[in-house]
Amino acid sequence: MVTFEIKIRVRYNETDRMGYLHHGVYPVYLEIARTEMLRSLGTSYRQLEDSGILLPVYSLNIDFKLPAFYDDELTVTCEMKMLPVVKLIIGYNVYNQNGQSICTANSVNAFVNSQTRKPIRAPESFLKKFEQYFDQD
Amino acid sequence: MVTFEIKIRVRYNETDRMGYLHHGVYPVYLEIARTEMLRSLGTSYRQLEDSGILLPVYSLNIDFKLPAFYDDELTVTCEMKMLPVVKLIIGYNVYNQNGQSICTANSVNAFVNSQTRKPIRAPESFLKKFEQYFDQD
Amino acid sequence: MVTFEIKIRVRYNETDRMGYLHHGVYPVYLEIARTEMLRSLGTSYRQLEDSGILLPVYSLNIDFKLPAFYDDELTVTCEMKMLPVVKLIIGYNVYNQNGQSICTANSVNAFVNSQTRKPIRAPESFLKKFEQYFDQD
Amino acid sequence: MVTFEIKIRVRYNETDRMGYLHHGVYPVYLEIARTEMLRSLGTSYRQLEDSGILLPVYSLNIDFKLPAFYDDELTVTCEMKMLPVVKLIIGYNVYNQNGQSICTANSVNAFVNSQTRKPIRAPESFLKKFEQYFDQD
Numbered sequence: 261m262v263t264f265e266i267k268i269r270v271r272y273n274e275t276d277r278m279g280y281l282h283h284g285v286y287p288v289y290l291e292i293a294r295t296e297m298l299r300s301l302g303t304s305y306r307q308l309e310d311s312g313i314l315l316p317v318y319s320l321n322i323d324f325k326l327p328a329f330y331d332d333e334l335t336v337t338c339e340m341k342m343l344p345v346v347k348l349i350i351g352y353n354v355y356n357q358n359g360q361s362i363c364t365a366n367s368v369n370a371f372v373n374s375q376t377r378k379p380i381r382a383p384e385s386f387l388k389k390f391e392q393y394f395d396q397d
Numbered sequence: 398m399v400t401f402e403i404k405i406r407v408r409y410n411e412t413d414r415m416g417y418l419h420h421g422v423y424p425v426y427l428e429i430a431r432t433e434m435l436r437s438l439g440t441s442y443r444q445l446e447d448s449g450i451l452l453p454v455y456s457l458n459i460d461f462k463l464p465a466f467y468d469d470e471l472t473v474t475c476e477m478k479m480l481p482v483v484k485l486i487i488g489y490n491v492y493n494q495n496g497q498s499i500c501t502a503n504s505v506n507a508f509v510n511s512q513t514r515k516p517i518r519a520p521e522s523f524l525k526k527f528e529q530y531f532d533q534d
Numbered sequence: 535m536v537t538f539e540i541k542i543r544v545r546y547n548e549t550d551r552m553g554y555l556h557h558g559v560y561p562v563y564l565e566i567a568r569t570e571m572l573r574s575l576g577t578s579y580r581q582l583e584d585s586g587i588l589l590p591v592y593s594l595n596i597d598f599k600l601p602a603f604y605d606d607e608l609t610v611t612c613e614m615k616m617l618p619v620v621k622l623i624i625g626y627n628v629y630n631q632n633g634q635s636i637c638t639a640n641s642v643n644a645f646v647n648s649q650t651r652k653p654i655r656a657p658e659s660f661l662k663k664f665e666q667y668f669d670q671d
Numbered sequence: 672m673v674t675f676e677i678k679i680r681v682r683y684n685e686t687d688r689m690g691y692l693h694h695g696v697y698p699v700y701l702e703i704a705r706t707e708m709l710r711s712l713g714t715s716y717r718q719l720e721d722s723g724i725l726l727p728v729y730s731l732n733i734d735f736k737l738p739a740f741y742d743d744e745l746t747v748t749c750e751m752k753m754l755p756v757v758k759l760i761i762g763y764n765v766y767n768q769n770g771q772s773i774c775t776a777n778s779v780n781a782f783v784n785s786q787t788r789k790p791i792r793a794p795e796s797f798l799k800k801f802e803q804y805f806d807q808d
Contacts, residue, residue, distance in 0.1 A: 272706065272716075273558050273699050275551040277446070277604050278511075282547045283454040284428065287421035288684050295683065295742075305683075306742040309414070317420040321458045327514075330551050331706075331717040374415075377464075409569065409579075410562050410693045414686040414741050421684050425547050432546065432605075442546075443605040467688050468569075468580040551720070552785075557728040558698035565695065583688070591694040595732045601788075648689075651738075 262340040262393045264297035270332045281328035287320055290352050290365055293336040297350075301389045313383065314372040315348060326362040333357050343394045344382055346371060399477040399530045401434035407469045418465035424457055427489050427502055430473040434487075438526050450520065451509040452485060463499040470494050480531045481519055483508060536614040536667045538571035544606045555602035561594055564626050564639055567610040571624075575663050587657065588646040589622060600636040607631050617668045618656055620645060673751040673804045675708035681743045692739035698731055701763050701776055704747040708761075712800045724794065725783040726759060737773040744768050754805045757782060757792055 268289050276282040295305040308315065328334055335355040342349055347370050354363035373380050405426050413419040432442040445452065465471055472492040479486055484507050491500035510517050542563050550556040569579040582589065602608055609629040616623055621644050628637035647654050679700050687693040706716040719726065739745055746766040753760055758781050765774035784791050 271699060272550055272702055273556045276546055277549040277551070277553045278451055278453065279551045280453065283457065284421060284424035284547050287424065288682060291421065291683055304742065306740075309741075314415055316415065316417065316464065317461055319458075319460045320420065321456075323456045324454055327453065330720075331715065408562060409565055409687055410695050412688040413683055414688070414690045416688045419684045425545060428546055441605065446604075466580075467583075468578065552725055552727065554727065557731065558695060558702070561695035561698065588689055590689065590691065590738065591735055593732075593734045594694065595730075597730045598728055601727065 262297065262301065262390065263337065264293065264300055265335055265337040266293050266296050268292060268334050268336060270328055270330055270334065272330055275330045278327075279329060281330075281332070283322070283324055286322055286324075286354070286363060286365065287317075289334070289336055289354065290320075290350075290367060293338050293352060294348075294350055294367070294369075297338045297340070303386060303389055308386070309374065311383075312374045313380070314374045314377075315369045316372055318347070318368045318370050320365070320367050322363060322365040324363050326356065326360055328354075328356055328362055334362070340390075340393075343387065343390055345387065346379065346381055399434065399438065399527065400474065401430065401437055402472055402474040403430050403433050405429060405471050405473060407465055407467055407471065409467055412467045415464075416466060418467075418469070420459075420461055423459055423461075423491070423500060423502065424454075426471070426473055426491065427457075427459075427487075427504060430475050430489060431485075431487055431504065431506075434475045434477070440523060440526055445523070446511065448520075449511045450517070451511045451514075452506045453509055455484070455505045455507050457502070457504050459500060459502040461500050463493065463497055465491075465493055465499055471499070477527075477530075480524065480527055482524065483516065483518055536571065536575065536664065537611065538567065538574055539609055539611040540567050540570045542566060542608050542610060544602055544604055544608065546604055549604045552601075553603060555604075555606070557596075557598055560596055560598075560628070560637060560639065561591075563608070563610055563628065564594075564624075564641060567612050567626060568622075568624055568641065568643075571612045571614070577660060577663055582660070583648065585657075586648045587654070587660075588648045588651075589643045590646055592621070592642045592644050594639070594641050596637060596639040598637050600630065600634055602628075602630055602636055608636070614664075617661065617664055618645075619661065620653065620655055673708065673712065673801065674748065675704065675711055676746055676748040677704050677707045679703060679745050679747060681739055681741055681745065683741055686741045689738075690740060692741075692743070694733075694735055697733055697735075697765070697774060697776065698728075700745070700747055700765065701731075701761075701778060704749050704763060705759075705761055705778065705780075708749045708751070714797060714800055719797070720785065722794075723785045724791070725785045725788075726780045727783055729758070729779045729781050731776065731778050733774060733776040735774050737767065737771055739765075739767055739773055745773070751801075751804075754798065754801055755793055756798065757790065
């Protein structure tokens with residue numbers, strides 16, 4: 261299993277007239293956590309794209325439990341339970357600065373050839389970086 | 398059952414370097430469809446909020462099937478199967494201009510008192526506008 | 535001179551905790567007005583890009599006079615005083631539904647070759663659509 | 672004079688189909704730099720708002736010189752040349768990781784009473800934090 265966490269501060273423009281972090285911003289925070297997790301494992305998502313592999317989102321499920329507010333410093337955790345051979349499946353938890361879980365989510369991304377836009381298997385060089393974190397029996 | 402549809406044109410800033418409508422924009426499109434559905438039924442969401450009732454999102458599930466592109470004119474359909482007594486549960490389908498379904502989704506919003514931020518029952522005046530669309534046995 | 539106007543409704547996620555349309559959204563509204571003005575003159579900005587010409591923004595000046603609010607239906611007017619031979623220079627005025635001018639702005643875009651990313655002259659086919667609106671002495 | 676700088680990484684959703692950081696995101700980056708500059712001087716913008724003072728933007732001028740790209744780590748510098756008695760006037764410079772200036776800008780914010788929404792003088796406690804940086808002859 262791979263786990264990762266990152267802190268993200270709520271921007272002013274991301275709040276809405278309720279005073280809440282708008283729910284449409286959470287997918288962006290999840291994406292930041294996801295790409296920073298990849299970076300922490302030695303994979304730049306930018307380089308991945310530049311090498312001809314896209315990782316579009318296939319599904320996203322989000323449960324909002326408590327609101328977040330302007331200037332809150334949130335912690336987004338990621339958890340990847342399976343080696344991302346054809347799909348990158350990640351679970352998320354978002355915590356506010358009081359340690360309360362305010363949101364849980366999961367996402368599925370698939371590897372796609374940037375020319376053909378068809379699904380492909382993750383490149384070996386990519387998988388190599390993850391293998392040590394998963395049981396290989 | 399209540400159904401509704403609206404057309405939304407993809408803005409330039411909503412695309413990303415893949416050339417796709419960024420997945421984080423879909424919650425915004427769903428929200429627009431949801432509020433315009435309410436407007437079509439005689440309820441302005443702005444007036445609802447001004448009268449002291451908020452409708453924060455509690456959950457959001459989105460499946461992305463095909464990408465959308467800059468300047469596409471998408472059709473977002475909404476379907477509400479239950480009278481929104483304490484929750485507003487809506488199913489969505491997003492179609493591109495070729496009539497292909499590119500995304501399905503559902504959302505749950507709850508009625509909240511804007512002062513106490515506690516869940517409440519939808520106001521009678523609100524429910525009155527929906528009752529004709531649902532079986533009342 | 536070319537003039538154009540378009541109505542844009544303020545989206546919920548575009549408001550901030552002050553309850554105002556966030557100032558960072560105005561460039562997006564100006565861009566929508568600009569591209570719809572081009573469309574009204576027979577030029578799709580998407581087709582322009584697909585044909586290898588980009589129109590990045592070089593400068594943007596905005597004066598904010600009055601706030602706009604959620605669900606406001608704003609009118610954005612555009613005015614182009616010069617034939618866009620190498621630059622597209624546009625003046626804007628944004629009005630709220632009470633007819634008050636809430637914002638004035640101007641933008642400069644330049645024509646750029648999408649391969650070389652170097653400035654170019656606007657294509658003749660593009661200019662042809664504008665010539666009738668400008669004095670040609 | 673007060674100067675400040677902050678690093679901001681370009682998010683995926685902030686890019687557009689040209690592959691550029693969308694020009695509409697720069698006002699957001701400037702705002703982040705502005706509020707972090709205030710924080711560095713001991714003033715939380717959130718607390719300022721909570722105490723009844725808003726700081727809406729009155730004008731914004733931006734010159735875009737070079738594009739920024741996904742995952743770039745930009746440096747935004749701020750420079751405040753005058754004590755912000757009734758207005759906060761700030762000059763900005765945005766640099767890419769190669770040290771190139773890609774954007775210059777300036778903004779004017781005004782102090783406004785959040786109840787009356789009328790312009791006011793900055794509170795003394797706020798000004799106190801800035802006075803040491805300015806000549807007081």
